[in-house]
Amino acid sequence: MNMENTVGDWEGKTLFDQDGGKIGTIETVYTDTGTNKPEWALVHTGLFGMKHNFVPLAGATSNESGFRVPFTKDVISSAPNVGNDEELSEQEEARLFEHYGIPYGGETVTAQGTGGAGVDDTARRDVDRGDQGTVRRHEEELTVGKVRRPSELVRLNKRVETEPVSTNVGLEHEDVRIERQPLDERATAGQHEFGEQQHEVVLHHEEPVVEKQVVAKEQVSVEKDVRREDREVTDDVRKERIDVEREGGVEGRTAGETDLGGRGTTDDEQRRL
Known part of the structure; x- marks a missing residue:
């Protein structure tokens, strides 16, 4: 105009x-x-x-x-x-x-x-x-942050199991042994009276007696360790490109070129200015 x-x-x-x-x-x-x-x-x-x-x-x-x-x-x-x-x-x-x-x-x-x-x-x-006129060119840059989320729940559950246990115990018992010994004594005539006689002997034996007691055998604890790992994050970022439209066609050129055919300031050079 x-x-x-x-x-x-x-x-x-x-x-x-x-x-x-x-x-x-x-x-x-x-x-x-x-x-x-x-x-x-x-x-x-x-x-x-x-x-x-x-x-x-x-x-x-x-x-x-x-x-x-x-x-x-x-x-x-x-x-x-x-x-x-x-x-x-x-x-x-x-x-x-x-x-x-x-x-x-x-x-x-x-x-x-x-x-x-x-x-x-x-x-x-x-x-x-x-x-x-001027046109500004923009780019997206990837920024990665971290968020802490729960990944797993660990519980310690104690349960009771019953199992058979065997052990050997030595037991004693009493028994009788009959011993006979001959005698040479002669009874005086008329001094011994014949009759029945009984003598008792008590025999003993041992039996196992089972008792149980609770004994602490082990202690289990849960501790947390922090382990670090590197993970690659990939995403798409957008970049603006500037095309200079001329009579007779559209010529794509980088942001560092000028419309006069010369060399302008590149992006890296602009950042250093």
Whole structure:
């Protein structure tokens, strides 16, 4: 779209993200002091429009409902809060450019129009980048945690079993033995009286007597040991890939390549910056 002399067309319109989601209402437009091109939009965002965010207008397109910018709602809502003071410092402006992935040039931008309630016309800075936009690429990373759950219940149950036990015991018993001895004594005539005579002898024997007593034989205890094992965890993670669409076809390129055919900054190099 033509970015010149369209400040009045911007203000009060609805701004949408790259997926068509509503961001908020454009309150004030800031133009480059040299080219008078709209460069930044101050947009009402958040619940009931109580929050303000600066959104770069480079690469914006118009539709029937308003304007669309090549950024996601998450990127816009997480933009640095630089406030609405009288002048935007170079440090604050550099933070905005870094957040949106746009190189910082340091040229001055100025607020145009009346703006919304509670926001004054302030001087801002920007750089003329033309129709330029950025797309953030995301990846899922696998994070593995641990949770403790019961795996087994161990009980000690004591039961009574009966089994036969045999042992040998020596027993004694009494018996009689008859001994006969001859005598040479002669009885005096008339001195012995014949008659019956009886003599008793008691015999004894031993019998086994069984008694049982309880004796402690063994003690069984349960103790817990912790054993460590390594287990491999495998899952699928999603990675975003960026395809650059050109006239005549779609060419897939990595996130580190630029659209000009040169070599950009790779993911590893970006992480080191």
